[in-house]
Each structure stands twice: as C-alpha cells, then as structure tokens.
Amino acid sequence: MSEKINSLNLCVCMALADHGLGKDETAEILKIAKEIKVNFNVHNATDEINKRFSGDIDLAQDFYLGNITKDDFKFQAKEFVKRVALSER
Numbered sequence: 001m002s003e004k005i006n007s008l009n010l011c012v013c014m015a016l017a018d019h020g021l022g023k024d025e026t027a028e029i030l031k032i033a034k035e036i037k038v039n040f041n042v043h044n045a046t047d048e049i050n051k052r053f054s055g056d057i058d059l060a061q062d063f064y065l066g067n068i069t070k071d072d073f074k075f076q077a078k079e080f081v082k083r084v085a086l087s088e089r
Helices: 003-016 023-035 042-052 057-066 071-087
Strands: none
Touching: 003 023, 003 042, 003 057, 003 071, 023 042, 023 071, 042 057
C-alpha cells in the first residue's frame, strides 16, 4: 500500500473518529486524493477500516501511520488530516 493511500486512509479515520463520515469530510478527502493524483473511494476505505479493524479507529490510525515511513509524507499526512478535521461544519 502506498504512502499516499495510507495518508488518505488516515483522513478517513479522522472523519470516522466522530462516529460518522460527513459530506464535507468526504468532499475534502476526495479533493486531497485528486491533488495527489490517487484514485480513491472513501466509502470502500470506510468499509475496509470497519471490517479490518472491527471499528477500532485508534488501531487503524496506528496501522496506517506506521506504514508511512518517509518524513515528508508524514508531514503531508498530518496536514491532510487537519484539513479533513477542519472541513466538518
């Protein structure tokens, strides 16, 4: 799994942290995916996280963050997560 995909999955985790994936959060994640030129389905990622981690968002975040090894991608992922957090209205 690429570091870009891991970053986007972290964004999905951020959106799910408040027990729901809102339209604004989904739109922001799709906007980020387009910016980094990745074909990404937010709803499939949500289903995968719920299935793979039994809804344990903390475990999912640890997993995806652990798969981002380069510092520049870690910094970028943090910025993306902030954007998703701030997108919710």
